[in-house]
Amino acid sequence: MATTIPLTAIEGAKRLAAFTAVDRHILSQHKVIGIGSGSTVPYVVDRIVSQGLSVNKDRVFLATGFQSQQLIVNAGLRLGDIDQFPVLDVTIDGADEVDPDLNCIKGGGACHLREKVLAEGAKTFIVVADYRKNSQVLGANYAPGVPIEVAPFAATSLLRSIKTLKTPPLNANLRMGTGKAGPVVTDNGNFVVDAVFGPEAMSDPVRVLHAVKLLTGVVEVGLFCNVAKAAYFGNQDGSVTVKLADGQVSQIEASSDA
Numbered sequence: 694m695a696t697t698i699p700l701t702a703i704e705g706a707k708r709l710a711a712f713t714a715v716d717r718h719i720l721s722q723h724k725v726i727g728i729g730s731g732s733t734v735p736y737v738v739d740r741i742v743s744q745g746l747s748v749n750k751d752r753v754f755l756a757t758g759f760q761s762q763q764l765i766v767n768a769g770l771r772l773g774d775i776d777q778f779p780v781l782d783v784t785i786d787g788a789d790e791v792d793p794d795l796n797c798i799k800g801g802g803a804c805h806l807r808e809k810v811l812a813e814g815a816k817t818f819i820v821v822a823d824y825r826k827n828s829q830v831l832g833a834n835y836a837p838g839v840p841i842e843v844a845p846f847a848a849t850s851l852l853r854s855i856k857t858l859k860t861p862p863l864n865a866n867l868r869m870g871t872g873k874a875g876p877v878v879t880d881n882g883n884f885v886v887d888a889v890f891g892p893e894a895m896s897d898p899v900r901v902l903h904a905v906k907l908l909t910g911v912v913e914v915g916l917f918c919n920v921a922k923a924a925y926f927g928n929q930d931g932s933v934t935v936k937l938a939d940g941q942v943s944q945i946e947a948s949s950d951a
């Protein structure tokens with residue numbers, strides 16, 4: 694007999710957020726859907742699959758990297774390409790941290806370049822996360838810093854040039870792989886530098902984004918500013934906090950099967 698292993702509080706919170714966001718934002722008329730990366734999006738895919746074959750057979754799903762491509766394929770959903778579908782109805786993705794204006798740190802899994810392309814290409818970009826990601830100031834909860842994808846040739850230079858910013862990071866390091874000698878290599882063949890900025894700098898993430906993006910060799914910065922329409926945070930008590938881009942915040946009870 695199959696046994697059901699209870700989810701931990703954090704996994705339960707991720708699932709609550711994902712299920713609630715899918716129920717509210719992935720509607721039958723939505724045909725081109727972006728699937729983000731990380732440990733929360735598998736629950737997004739599960740919920741989409743549960744909407745049934747009759748609706749999913751007419752949909753195409755775009756991936757933000759190798760992991761989400763596997764999720765889409767293994768779920769029996771149709772994989773599409775951004776070159777064919779540059780405009781998406783909805784993209785749902787996780788985040789490493791989200792502030793009250795829905796600015797996000799993303800790229801803990803080194804997928805932020807493709808994630809940003811699918812987020813900006815979507816008519817609606819929705820973030821799903823557990824309660825730990827719901828923050829007042831970016832960097833308060835997520836310690837590794839802002840992920841910066843950089844062309845390998847320019848990585849060492851970037852570690853020097855980033856120190857010349859008006860508000861430089863407190864520290865910046867090349868992200869090293871685990872289970873592999875040497876640096877993390879992204880799905881685009883680039884490296885990642887993680888830069889920890891202090892609370893003063895992170896109180897204006899748009900400024901940090903613009904400053905870092907201008908440094909030579911930077912491919913993309915894991916700061917998503919003014920992109921998300923809503924963020925769903927699963928809580929330990931079974932509720933979901935919903936934050937909208939206009940500043941509205943509400944607390945809702947999740948559906949009984951979430």
Ligand SMILES: O=C[C@H](O)[C@H](O)[C@H](O)COP(=O)(O)O
Nearest residue numbers: 731732733787800801802804
């Ligand atoms: O590169 C990875 C992504 O930005 C993820 O969406 C982010 O790290 C959040 O992942 P998780 O859902 O595992 O917290």
